[in-house]
Structures are given as structure tokens and as C-alpha cells.
Amino acid sequence: MFNGHIDNGKSESIERILCAGIPVMGHLGLTPQSINKFGTYAVRAREEAEAAKLLADAKMLEEVGCFALVLEKIPAELAAKVAQAVAIPVIGIGAGGGVDGQVLVMHDMLGINQGFSPRFLRRYADLSSVINEAVGHYIEDVKSSDFPNGKECY
Numbered sequence: 480m481f482n483g484h485i486d487n488g489k490s491e492s493i494e495r496i497l498c499a500g501i502p503v504m505g506h507l508g509l510t511p512q513s514i515n516k517f518g519t520y521a522v523r524a525r526e527e528a529e530a531a532k533l534l535a536d537a538k539m540l541e542e543v544g545c546f547a548l549v550l551e552k553i554p555a556e557l558a559a560k561v562a563q564a565v566a567i568p569v570i571g572i573g574a575g576g577g578v579d580g581q582v583l584v585m586h587d588m589l590g591i592n593q594g595f596s597p598r599f600l601r602r603y604a605d606l607s608s609v610i611n612e613a614v615g616h617y618i619e620d621v622k623s624s625d626f627p628n629g630k631e632c633y
Contacts, residue, residue, distance in 0.1 A: 490543050497544045505540035507533050507561075508574065509552035520597070522573075524553045534561055541565045549582070550574040552597070573599030 493503055508523045524530040534557070537548055547568040550558045555575020562569040562578045571578040583600065586592045590605040620626035 490539055493540070493543050493545070503540075503545045504547045504549060505537070505545040506549040506551065507536055507540075507553075508550050520552070522552050522554065524557055530554075530557050533557065534564060537561045537565055537569075541567050550578065552599070573597060 496503055509520060524533045530553075533550075533553065537550075540548055545567060547570060548561070548565065549570045549572060550561060551572040551574065553574050555577060558569070558571055558574035559577025568580060569578040570580045570582055572582045584592075587595055587600050588603050590602045590607050591610065593607045617626065
């Protein structure tokens with residue numbers, strides 16, 4: 480997946496990857512690997528100039544041959560606008576419902592990771608508690624030499 484804005488020859492890099500037979504999915508908006516550049520996990524493309532750049536980048540990604548596009552943590556109105564402007568599928572991560580599909584990281588939606596709670600995250604379970612309890616029982620059983628027992632050995 481290509482992450483970031485298309486500047487200074489990056490479209491040529493994508494074209495080379497595609498020519499090598501490797502499918503490319505674009506990723507715009509918040510790109511976690513660029514946190515050092517932006518300094519925050521804040522919503523991206525709220526300002527008009529950055530929004531216009533993101534829309535132009537989305538069109539360029541489609542033009543150079545990306546098979547789909549991920550939009551992460553951008554305003555819902557902008558995401559819908561991008562989805563209407565390109566013919567490739569647009570997948571949202573915290574980008575509203577006006578796109579073609581949605582992503583939630585499984586560890587987040589299942590409540591395994593409790594330290595991360597952006598507005599777009601809906602937890603469907605609290606597996607963190609279940610996992611912690613199960614691991615605690617396992618540790619107790621190992622320490623008490625109850626695991627493995629005779630039936631669990633060859």
C-alpha cells in the first residue's frame with residue numbers, strides 16, 4: 480500500500496511498482512507511519528489547501544493505476560467527495576459513511592487493545608478482560624504445576 484502524498488516523483492515510483500506486477504492500494508489522510516512529520520494523530524485535511532491536495536492526490540493515485548484507496552481520519556464530507564471523484568473503491572477508516580467500504584482493526588473492535596480509542600472506533604466486545612483472565616489462570620496453573628497434567632502429556 481502506498482502511503483502519503485504524491486510529490487517529487489512518487490507517482491513514478493508507484494508506476495514502477497505497478498509495472499513490476501505488484502498491485503498498489505493508495506492511503507491518504509492520516510498515515511500512522513508519518514506521525515513524526517505531522518506530530519499528532521489529529522484529523523487530516525480539515526483546511527482547504529490540504530483537502531484540495533488530498534483530492535488531487537486521490538485522482539493521481541487512480542490515474543497511475545492504484546486498484547483502491549484508503550482514506551484515514553479525514554472529514555466525512557471530504558471522503559464522500561473523493562469517493563464520488565474516483566472510480567476505484569474507496570475504503571474509510573474514520574472517514575464517514577460516504578465511501579465504498581469500512582475498516583476497523585480487529586484488535587480494536589474486539590476490545591483487545593484498550594489503550595486506543597479514537598471517535599470512529601466502535602468496540603463490539605471486551606476481550607481484553609477475557610484474555611487477561613485466561614492468561615492469569617494459565618500462569619497460576621503453570622506455577623502450581625497443574626499444567627500440564629497427566630492427561631495433557633504424551
